[in-house]
Amino acid sequence: MDFMTALPTILKAMTMGAVPILLAALGEVFSERAGLVNIGLEGVMAIGAFVGFAVGKMTGNLWVGLLAGMAAGVLVNMLYAFCTVTLCADQVVTGMAINILAPAIALFGYNLFVGSNSANATGAQMPSIAIPGLSDIPFIGNAFFNQTLLAYLAFILVPLVRYFFKHFRAGLSFRSVGENPHAAETLGINVVRMKYVACIVCGLLTAAGGAFLTLCYTPIYTDGIVMGRGFIALATVIFGRWTALGVLGASLLFGFFDGLNVALQAQFQAAPVMFFKMIPYIFTIIALIFFGSKHAGPKANGQPYFREQR
Amino acid sequence: MTELLRMENISKRFGSFYANKNVTLDVQEGEVHTLLGENGAGKSTLMNVLIGLYQPTEGKIFMHGKEVSISSPRVAVEQGIGMVHQHFMLIDDMTGLENIILGDKRHSSPLLQEDADRKAVEEIMDRYGLEIDLDEKVGEMSIGMQQRVEIMKVLFRGADLLILDEPTAVLTDLEVEGLFDIMRSLTAEGKGIVFISHKMREVMRISDRVTVLRRGETVETVRVADTTEQELADLMIGQKFVENTYKKVTDATKEEFVLKDVSFHPEIKHGGLKDVSLTIHKGEILGVAGIDGNGQTPLAEVVTGLVKPDSGKVIGPDGAEIAIFSPEAFIDAGLGNIPEDRNKMGLVGDMTIAENLVLKQTESDQFSLGHGKWLKMGEIHSYAERLREENDIRCTSVDQTARSLSGGNQQKVILARELEGHPKLLVAVYPTRGLDIGATEFIHNQIVAQRDAGCAVLLISADFDEVLKLSDRIVVLFEGQIMGTYSGANPPIKEISLAMAGK
Amino acid sequence: MAKKALSPEERSEKRMMILTPIVAVLLALIIGAIIIACLGKNPFEGYAAMIQGSLGDGAKLSKTLERACPLIFTGLCAAFAYKCGVFNLGGEGQFIMGGCATATCVLGLGLEGPAGLALGLLAGIVAGAIWGLLPGIMKITRGLNEMITTIMLNYVAMYFMEYIFKNVYSDNGLPKTVAIPQSARLPEVLGTHVGVILAIVLGIFTWYVIFRTSFGFKIRAVGMNPIASKVNGFPVRRLVLLAFVLSGAIAGLGGAVELLGKTPYRLADGFGSGFGFDGVAIALIAQLNPIAAIFVAFFFGVLSTGGTMMQSVIGVPTAIVEIIRGLIIIFAVAGMAAVKLPKIKAYVAARLDARAKKAEVNA
Incomplete structure (x- = not known):
C-alpha cells in the first residue's frame, strides 16, 4: 500500500485517538503527583461519556453536557478520594471497584434514558473548526488544525499543566505531597486537602476525556465505549514520565498506533493488525524495564498517608 | 552577650517515666552550645519540647528574655527556632531552591516568586558561606550539600x-570542616546553635559551652575552655560500676566464629565496616559497644548472612x-x-x-507429615503452649497474633524460637531495647544460660550498661572500625568510653 | 484442636472483619432495592425473580454454577497471589492465554478425545503459568510493580486471542474459532460440566496448601512480612516467583476449562472479559480465604444469571445487578479499611474498656 497517501488518514485518526487519552492522562498526572494511583480512570471516563452524552442530548447544548459529565466524574472520583485518603483503603482495589461500579451506573442510566425513548439513542456532535491557512498544511494540517474545540482545549491544556507544576506554589506543593508527604506536612502543607484537590482535578479531566468520546468521536453511547482507554492513559502517564509534555508525546504515540490500525485494517482485511494494537502495551513494559523502578514516578505513590504516624 | 534562649526546669513525663527532669539550658547569641549525653539521656525529648512537638509537663521557655x-x-518557626533533623526532610526529586521555598508563605501571589526568592537565598548563601547548587536535584546532591539545604531551609x-x-x-571529614566553617559564620552573625554530638573531639573544637x-x-x-575530654566523658557516663550479676568467662579458647579484615561499603561512615576482625569463642559472650549508628547494623547483617562483605573472610563453626x-x-x-528490629525482622506480626x-x-517431622505436606496443628499448638509456660510469654492464647x-x-x-534450635552462635542485636526491667532481666538470664551451655554469643548493643553487664570480652566499634578489645571481667571503663567517642 | 481464646480486642477486630463483607452485601442489596423501588417496581418481587432465575430449578442452578466456575478460578488466582503479597491483576490475561493454548492444542494439533482434553487442560495450565511468570521475573529482576505490568499483559493477551480467533483458527472467516470437537469437551455430571467440580476441588486444595502445608505457611509469611521471612531463612524471591507462576497456572486452567466446558466452546470477542478484576474482587470480599472465595464466586454467579430473570419479570435493566456488585466491592473495601483505621480501633477499644468496667461494677 502507499503509506504516503494513507498518512493523512493515519494522522487524523491519531489526533482523534489521542485526545481522550491525553485528557485522562493529564488528570492522572495530578492524581499521581499527589501520591494517588487511580486505576479507576476507565470508570470515571465511562461516567463522563454517558452523562456528557445524555445531558448534551437533553439540553441540546453539548457544552452543558460536557460540564455535567465533568461534574459527574468529580462525584464518582470523590468516592475514590474518600476511600483512599480518608479511610486509607488500598488505592488499586478502590480504583478497581470504581471500574466495576461506574460503568454499571452509566449503563443503568443509559437503559433508562434510551429505553424510554429510542430517539435518544443518537446525540449531536461538536463541529470541527478548521483554522484557516494552518489546516491546509500537507499531511498534518487536517490532523492538527481541523478539530473540535474540545480537542484544541485539550492540547492547550498541556503547556498550562506544565506551567502549573513548574511555576505555581500549589504545583510545587502537589509534587511534594506525592514525593514525601511527611516532609510536606512539616512545612505546613495540608496533605489531605491536597489529595482531595488532586482527585477533583483528576475527575474533571478524566471525565472530559470520556465525554470527548460521545461528544466528538461518535454520537452514541454504548456500554464499553471507553474500551480500555483508561488503562492506556495509566500507561501513558508512566510512559510520559509524569510530565505534561511526556504525556502529550505518549498519547500521540498511542494514538498513532491506533490510527495505523485503522489504516491497515482498511488496506488488508485479514492482516494481523492486532499485533500493532499490542505495541503500546509492550512498549510500556519495555519502557518500564528500561527506566527501571528507580525512576518510577513519585516516591510516595500508591501509599496511604496516615497522619497519626509521625 | 545577650541571652537568646532559656529553658527553665523543664520536665517531661511519659506515664510514670521522666524523660526530662528539671532540665535547664540557656543559649546566648553567637554561641555554640553542645548537648551531650548517652543514648536515652533525654536530648531528643528536650529538643522535641523546644520545637513544639511535645508540651513540657513543667517548666518555662524564654526566647529573647x-x-x-x-x-x-x-x-517554633515563628519564634525563630529551626531544627536540622538527623534524617533529612527533603524531597529528592526537587531542586535545591524548590526544596527551600516549598510551603513558604511570604508572597501572597499563587505563583512562585523564584527570582526574588533565589536572590534572598543567594544573599544568605553569601553571608554564611553556604554553598548550594540551587538548580541541582536534591537526590543527586552530596550528603553535605543536602545538609546545607536543610540549614538553608531553616535560615530562609x-x-x-x-x-x-x-x-x-553522616558527613565525611572534609564536609565536617565545611560545616564548622558555616557554624562559625552563623555565630559570628549572632545566631545561636544547639549542637548535638557524641564525638568528643568535635565537641571540644566547635562548642563554647557544653551541657551534659x-x-x-x-x-x-x-x-x-575550662574542661577536658576526659572530664566530659566522665560526666556523660557517670559513676559506672560493673554489676557482678554474672560470672565472667575468661578461659574460652575454641574459636567458633571469626571475622578477618571484613569490609562492607567502607566509604560509608555510617553504614559500613572497615577491616573488622573479631573472634567469638565457644562459651563466651563477646560484646560490641559503641554509639548507635557506627556500623552495628552492617556487622549484624554480615554475621547473620544477610549481606556479603566486599572483602575479608568469615570463618564458620566448622573452621571453614x-x-x-x-x-x-x-x-x-x-x-x-x-x-x-523485632517487628520488622524477627516476627511475622x-x-x-x-x-x-x-x-x-x-x-520438621515433629510438626508435619511428609516434610511439610501436612502440618500437625495440634502438635504445633501444644509445643507453643509448652514454650509459653517455659518462657513466661504473657498472652491470652498462643493463637493471638504476635503483633x-x-x-x-x-x-x-x-x-x-531461636534457643529451641540450640544454636552454636547466637547473635543478639539490641536485645532489650525498649523493654521493662523484668523482661530485660529474663532475657539477660537466658543469654547467659545459653553461653554456659556452650554457645558462642555475639552481643551488639548501644546500651553500654548492658554490654558491661553481660560481656566476657568487649570490642568497641566506631565509624565502622574496631577501636580496641578489652577484657569484660575488669573493664577499663574510662578507656572504653573514650574509644566509643572516637578517641 | 484446642479452643481459641483471643483477647477482646482481637476478637472484636476479627468479628468486624468477618461482618464487613456481609454488611457490604446487605447494604448493596438495600440500595439496589431502593433503586428498584424508585423505578416504581417491587424490589421483593425483583429479588424473588433473581433467586428464582438462578436457583429455581436444576437447569438454572447448573447455569449459575457454570457462570460462577471461571470466577472461582480467577478468584483463587488472585487470592493465592495476594497471600504471598503479589498483587496479580493479570488474572484475565492468564485466563485468556490458557484458553488460547488449549485452542491451539486441540484445534491446531487436531487432537480429539480424552487425549485432546487432557493435553488441552495441561496446555492451559502451562500457558497461564508462563503469563504469570513474566511479570514475576520483571518484579524480581527489575523491581517493576506487578500491578502495571499485569494490566499491560492483559491487553497483549487480549489482542493475541483476537489473532487466534480471527487469523489462525477462524470459523470460515467469522471472528470466532472453530468449536472444540465434541469428544474433547469436558464431560457433564448432573447437568454441569466437570469443570465446576474441578474448580471446587481446586478451591479446597488451595485452602489446604495455604493453611496446612509448610509451603503455604512460608507463602503466607512472605506475604505478611518479607523481611522477617528473609531473616528467618526463607527463599523469598523463589517463593514470590512461585506465587506468580502458580496463580497464573490457576487462571490458565480456568481459561482451559471455560473453553472446553462451556458453550459455545469457542474463543471469541469477550472471552474472559472482566473475569480477572471480578476475581480480584471475589478474593478480597472472601478475605483471601479460598473456600470463602468459592461461595463469593457463586454469589456473583447468582447475581449474573438472576439479573436476567429480574429484568424479564419486573422489567428493570440488568445494569442494576452490576451496580449492586460494584457497591458490594466498594462497601467491602471501604469497610475493611475503616476497621483498620487507628481512630476506629481506638473507638472500639474504648467501648470495650467501658464495657469491661461496667462488668466490674456490676460484679
Whole structure:
C-alpha cells in the first residue's frame, strides 16, 4: 500500500485517538503527583461519556453536557478520594471497584434514558473548526488544525499543566505531597486537602476525556465505549514520565498506533493488525524495564498517608 | 552577650517515666552550645519540647528574655527556632531552591516568586558561606550539600536559633570542616546553635559551652575552655560500676566464629565496616559497644548472612571459610538470631504466636507429615503452649497474633524460637531495647544460660550498661572500625568510653 | 484442636472483619432495592425473580454454577497471589492465554478425545503459568510493580486471542474459532460440566496448601512480612516467583476449562472479559480465604444469571445487578479499611474498656 497517501488518514485518526487519552492522562498526572494511583480512570471516563452524552442530548447544548459529565466524574472520583485518603483503603482495589461500579451506573442510566425513548439513542456532535491557512498544511494540517474545540482545549491544556507544576506554589506543593508527604506536612502543607484537590482535578479531566468520546468521536453511547482507554492513559502517564509534555508525546504515540490500525485494517482485511494494537502495551513494559523502578514516578505513590504516624 | 534562649526546669513525663527532669539550658547569641549525653539521656525529648512537638509537663521557655509557649512546630518557626533533623526532610526529586521555598508563605501571589526568592537565598548563601547548587536535584546532591539545604531551609524562614541533631554523623571529614566553617559564620552573625554530638573531639573544637545530660537530668554546664575530654566523658557516663550479676568467662579458647579484615561499603561512615576482625569463642559472650549508628547494623547483617562483605573472610563453626552468604546457609550452620528490629525482622506480626514459634521448623517431622505436606496443628499448638509456660510469654492464647503482644513478650517469643534450635552462635542485636526491667532481666538470664551451655554469643548493643553487664570480652566499634578489645571481667571503663567517642 | 481464646480486642477486630463483607452485601442489596423501588417496581418481587432465575430449578442452578466456575478460578488466582503479597491483576490475561493454548492444542494439533482434553487442560495450565511468570521475573529482576505490568499483559493477551480467533483458527472467516470437537469437551455430571467440580476441588486444595502445608505457611509469611521471612531463612524471591507462576497456572486452567466446558466452546470477542478484576474482587470480599472465595464466586454467579430473570419479570435493566456488585466491592473495601483505621480501633477499644468496667461494677 502507499503509506504516503494513507498518512493523512493515519494522522487524523491519531489526533482523534489521542485526545481522550491525553485528557485522562493529564488528570492522572495530578492524581499521581499527589501520591494517588487511580486505576479507576476507565470508570470515571465511562461516567463522563454517558452523562456528557445524555445531558448534551437533553439540553441540546453539548457544552452543558460536557460540564455535567465533568461534574459527574468529580462525584464518582470523590468516592475514590474518600476511600483512599480518608479511610486509607488500598488505592488499586478502590480504583478497581470504581471500574466495576461506574460503568454499571452509566449503563443503568443509559437503559433508562434510551429505553424510554429510542430517539435518544443518537446525540449531536461538536463541529470541527478548521483554522484557516494552518489546516491546509500537507499531511498534518487536517490532523492538527481541523478539530473540535474540545480537542484544541485539550492540547492547550498541556503547556498550562506544565506551567502549573513548574511555576505555581500549589504545583510545587502537589509534587511534594506525592514525593514525601511527611516532609510536606512539616512545612505546613495540608496533605489531605491536597489529595482531595488532586482527585477533583483528576475527575474533571478524566471525565472530559470520556465525554470527548460521545461528544466528538461518535454520537452514541454504548456500554464499553471507553474500551480500555483508561488503562492506556495509566500507561501513558508512566510512559510520559509524569510530565505534561511526556504525556502529550505518549498519547500521540498511542494514538498513532491506533490510527495505523485503522489504516491497515482498511488496506488488508485479514492482516494481523492486532499485533500493532499490542505495541503500546509492550512498549510500556519495555519502557518500564528500561527506566527501571528507580525512576518510577513519585516516591510516595500508591501509599496511604496516615497522619497519626509521625 | 545577650541571652537568646532559656529553658527553665523543664520536665517531661511519659506515664510514670521522666524523660526530662528539671532540665535547664540557656543559649546566648553567637554561641555554640553542645548537648551531650548517652543514648536515652533525654536530648531528643528536650529538643522535641523546644520545637513544639511535645508540651513540657513543667517548666518555662524564654526566647529573647520573653516567656513563650511553643504549642506547635509552627509556633517554633515563628519564634525563630529551626531544627536540622538527623534524617533529612527533603524531597529528592526537587531542586535545591524548590526544596527551600516549598510551603513558604511570604508572597501572597499563587505563583512562585523564584527570582526574588533565589536572590534572598543567594544573599544568605553569601553571608554564611553556604554553598548550594540551587538548580541541582536534591537526590543527586552530596550528603553535605543536602545538609546545607536543610540549614538553608531553616535560615530562609528566619531562624535565630538552630538545632543541629548529630549533623556530623553522616558527613565525611572534609564536609565536617565545611560545616564548622558555616557554624562559625552563623555565630559570628549572632545566631545561636544547639549542637548535638557524641564525638568528643568535635565537641571540644566547635562548642563554647557544653551541657551534659544523664538519665533525663542536667548534670552540669561547663565552658569548654575550662574542661577536658576526659572530664566530659566522665560526666556523660557517670559513676559506672560493673554489676557482678554474672560470672565472667575468661578461659574460652575454641574459636567458633571469626571475622578477618571484613569490609562492607567502607566509604560509608555510617553504614559500613572497615577491616573488622573479631573472634567469638565457644562459651563466651563477646560484646560490641559503641554509639548507635557506627556500623552495628552492617556487622549484624554480615554475621547473620544477610549481606556479603566486599572483602575479608568469615570463618564458620566448622573452621571453614563461609562462601555462601544467605540467612538459610547461616541458619543451617547453627545460627540463632535475635534481630535488631523485632517487628520488622524477627516476627511475622500478623501470624499467631504459635506460628511464629515454629517459623523455621514447619518442615520438621515433629510438626508435619511428609516434610511439610501436612502440618500437625495440634502438635504445633501444644509445643507453643509448652514454650509459653517455659518462657513466661504473657498472652491470652498462643493463637493471638504476635503483633498484639507487648515488646517484652514479643522478644520472649523470638528468644524461645531461636534457643529451641540450640544454636552454636547466637547473635543478639539490641536485645532489650525498649523493654521493662523484668523482661530485660529474663532475657539477660537466658543469654547467659545459653553461653554456659556452650554457645558462642555475639552481643551488639548501644546500651553500654548492658554490654558491661553481660560481656566476657568487649570490642568497641566506631565509624565502622574496631577501636580496641578489652577484657569484660575488669573493664577499663574510662578507656572504653573514650574509644566509643572516637578517641 | 484446642479452643481459641483471643483477647477482646482481637476478637472484636476479627468479628468486624468477618461482618464487613456481609454488611457490604446487605447494604448493596438495600440500595439496589431502593433503586428498584424508585423505578416504581417491587424490589421483593425483583429479588424473588433473581433467586428464582438462578436457583429455581436444576437447569438454572447448573447455569449459575457454570457462570460462577471461571470466577472461582480467577478468584483463587488472585487470592493465592495476594497471600504471598503479589498483587496479580493479570488474572484475565492468564485466563485468556490458557484458553488460547488449549485452542491451539486441540484445534491446531487436531487432537480429539480424552487425549485432546487432557493435553488441552495441561496446555492451559502451562500457558497461564508462563503469563504469570513474566511479570514475576520483571518484579524480581527489575523491581517493576506487578500491578502495571499485569494490566499491560492483559491487553497483549487480549489482542493475541483476537489473532487466534480471527487469523489462525477462524470459523470460515467469522471472528470466532472453530468449536472444540465434541469428544474433547469436558464431560457433564448432573447437568454441569466437570469443570465446576474441578474448580471446587481446586478451591479446597488451595485452602489446604495455604493453611496446612509448610509451603503455604512460608507463602503466607512472605506475604505478611518479607523481611522477617528473609531473616528467618526463607527463599523469598523463589517463593514470590512461585506465587506468580502458580496463580497464573490457576487462571490458565480456568481459561482451559471455560473453553472446553462451556458453550459455545469457542474463543471469541469477550472471552474472559472482566473475569480477572471480578476475581480480584471475589478474593478480597472472601478475605483471601479460598473456600470463602468459592461461595463469593457463586454469589456473583447468582447475581449474573438472576439479573436476567429480574429484568424479564419486573422489567428493570440488568445494569442494576452490576451496580449492586460494584457497591458490594466498594462497601467491602471501604469497610475493611475503616476497621483498620487507628481512630476506629481506638473507638472500639474504648467501648470495650467501658464495657469491661461496667462488668466490674456490676460484679
